[in-house]
Amino acid sequence: MMLTRRQGLAAGAALLAAPRIPLAQSRERPFRFVVNVGLQNLDPISSPSFVTRNFGYLVFDNLVGMDMKGGYRPQMLQGWDVSADRLTWTFRLRPGLAFHDGAPVTSEDVVASLKRWGARDSIGRRLMAATAELTTAGSDGFVLRLSRPYGGVIEALGKPSVHTPFIMPARIASATPPTQPVREIMGSGPFVFLRDQWIPGERTFFRKNERYVPRDEPADGLAGGKVPKVERVEMITMPDIALRAASLQQGEVDYLEYAPVDNLPLFRRDRNIVISEASGIAEMLYGVSINHYQPPFDKVLVRRAVQQCLDRREILAGAGFAELGRPDCASMFMCGTPFETNRGSEPIADPSLDRARALLREAGYNNERVVLLHPLDSALLNPFGLVLIDRLKRAGFNLDVQGSDWSSIAQRWVQRQPLDQGGWSLVPVVYTGFDMSDPLSNMGVGFNCTNNQPWGYCDAEMTTLIERFEAEGDPARRKELAGELNRVAIAQATFPIAGQFRAPAAWRRELRGVIDFGFPVVWNLERGGR
Incomplete structure (x- = not known):
């Protein structure tokens, strides 16, 4: 049944009420973004869904990030060295990386995570098939030795979407087959997942990771400095399309992963809404x-x-x-x-x-x-x-x-x-x-x-x-x-x-620092003036 505008707004207000998190002032309220489907599987390696990938980018971090031009840049890495025959790749982690429980990210975690990803992902499996050995080199280094030429090592480590090679603790990655969801979510990314507040398929809650050390350079696509500027984040599912549109217009949510196409003409006339223009690879x-x-x-x-x-x-x-x-x-x-x-x-x-x-x-x-x-x-x-x-x-x-x-x-x-x-x-x-x-x-x-x-x-x-x-x-x-x-x-x-x-996203104009890159990028954004 189609909701009237008034019914939609009332339902949206009821849905978005969050009694567990009091909202003292407007500037302190969570950043709320609406995803296309409900989040059920939290493991970005076992799940083939975009919504789990979206979740992964908040909670986990990756070794290499893709910038707005489609280039690949170090993310968790300081950089890498390649032998003259391009068969030996030596990588070094940047300092300050830590999981949400405070444990440092080590090369052991990286090797275990890559091996689990490499047993699941299409590119990962091919990279592993061309690998003679993947070993640690101290606590912050690891070495990839190829058994034969492979032309896309960095592209593989920087794969931006399903399945993205996110890094998790070795104790979790080594203990869980890649086709089975991990039982514990422990990342090192810019936001911390609040599991006790999660409502599967409906709402997912996060808080800013105070321990996160971003890179020094500006954010650029999925690369650069991932600076978490909002204190709290809510990822929401709204099956009703009319409700999504009404909630964005009224400011009850901040960002729609996919703007309903029937509402685009209305959104274009609304000075409070910005519509994505991402194209090409996005x-x-x-x-x-x-x-x-x-x-x-x-x-x-x-x-x-x-x-x-x-x-x-x-x-x-x-x-x-x-x-x-x-x-x-x-x-x-x-x-x-x-x-x-x-x-x-x-x-x-x-x-x-x-x-x-x-x-x-x-x-x-x-x-x-x-x-x-x-x-x-x-x-x-x-x-x-x-x-x-x-x-x-x-x-x-x-x-x-x-x-x-x-x-x-x-x-x-x-x-x-x-x-x-x-x-x-x-x-x-x-x-x-x-x-x-x-x-x-x-x-x-x-x-x-x-x-x-x-x-x-x-x-x-x-x-x-x-x-x-x-x-x-x-x-x-x-x-x-x-x-x-x-x-x-x-x-x-x-x-x-x-x-x-092109399936455009849409967001409230008061958001600053939005990275328009084809799917929700939550770091770097903050509320400001219109």
């Missing part, structure tokens, strides 16, 4: 996660039929992103990023339901049940899912649509059970350029033959190309290889893409 890409293990999607022709259902113009318009979308973009690696390419994209340049039906006939599709998990609580995925469902049905797929909240779907998504035991066939998903622009983290390329995610694609030609891409250090040659990887991924329909777009 843009997003719709896609369809396919379970290659489950028939009928073990057949490439059936997967190609899904590709032909993805009319990017119709999907982006249906989701409200007609003016903010790039329907002509058919690059697996995102348009406007260094590896943008159209090599091999001809089959999806002009998708057609008639071709989808023909492919199903050619594949011998016999009306097998297809379980599609539809995220009902996501402002981004619910409208995409509705268009996707309609087009798949029109093409002739026998859909069993199972709607649920994203947190529940995410738990099913990483499992491999048969359909009659809670398994799945298709999931509409969305990723940022931080995930998709690098071939080694791209959902349709980077997980090839890794067997560490449920979608399970494995192509021999792609394996050879990835090995060459990994070892290559020349940027021009890496771009050529990315074009070949794009061609193979589309031919094999590993991860059908469904439209690139």
Whole structure:
């Protein structure tokens, strides 16, 4: 049921009342930001969700940070030295790093964290496969010795999104398999998680980390000085889109991770609201996660039929992103990023339901049940899912649509059970350029033959190309290889893409120091005048 404006504001006031944290003065009230879906899993290594990544950037810290230009800069590190043959990398931690319990961050913690991350993440697994040994060198140094050339060591350590190689204590990282959530949240980042106040799926509370020692240089994207300037932070979930918009307009929340597209014209006329202009790597890409293990999607022709259902113009318009979308973009690696390419994209340049039906006939599709998990609580995925469902049905797929909240779907998504035991066939998903622009983290390329995610694609030609891409250090040659990887991924329909777009954040104008970089960056901001 749609709320009236007055009902929405009243509900927002009730929702945002926080009796556990009295608000003495306006300047002391928490910074409140609204995320797209509820936070259930707190471990950024075991969870594939953006909301957990957002949580991770408040609580944890990472070795290398990405700046606004896409460059990689030392974060927890003082720097690094590389041998002449580029096979030995020596790193040194900067002084003053401490976990929230006061324990110093040591090289042992770093090595244990990287090994856990490297057993889970797509890039991490590839880096570890090229590693002869990863060892400590005193309490504040560690050494990475490669067994073969690997061209993206710093890019791997600075991976900005799922799964980000955050650092946690060795006693936690070493004791927990990477597919299982850690039981204790202990980071060294700019904010401290208040677990006793956490309401799973609804509200998450943080306080400023008084022990945090930021870098001296100014904040720049995810790099530079992470100065926590607000005393308290609340991360909130609001499933009702109208309520999100009303709460921002009334100043009951400070920041929306995703501004409702229907409200953008209203926001633009409101002098108290700023709308994000982040683009390029900060843009997003719709896609369809396919379970290659489950028939009928073990057949490439059936997967190609899904590709032909993805009319990017119709999907982006249906989701409200007609003016903010790039329907002509058919690059697996995102348009406007260094590896943008159209090599091999001809089959999806002009998708057609008639071709989808023909492919199903050619594949011998016999009306097998297809379980599609539809995220009902996501402002981004619910409208995409509705268009996707309609087009798949029109093409002739026998859909069993199972709607649920994203947190529940995410738990099913990483499992491999048969359909009659809670398994799945298709999931509409969305990723940022931080995930998709690098071939080694791209959902349709980077997980090839890794067997560490449920979608399970494995192509021999792609394996050879990835090995060459990994070892290559020349940027021009890496771009050529990315074009070949794009061609193979589309031919094999590993991860059908469904439209690139800009999903802007929005925030109150009185906020100063906001880093407009595609997802919530909470350090460096403070309240000021209008």
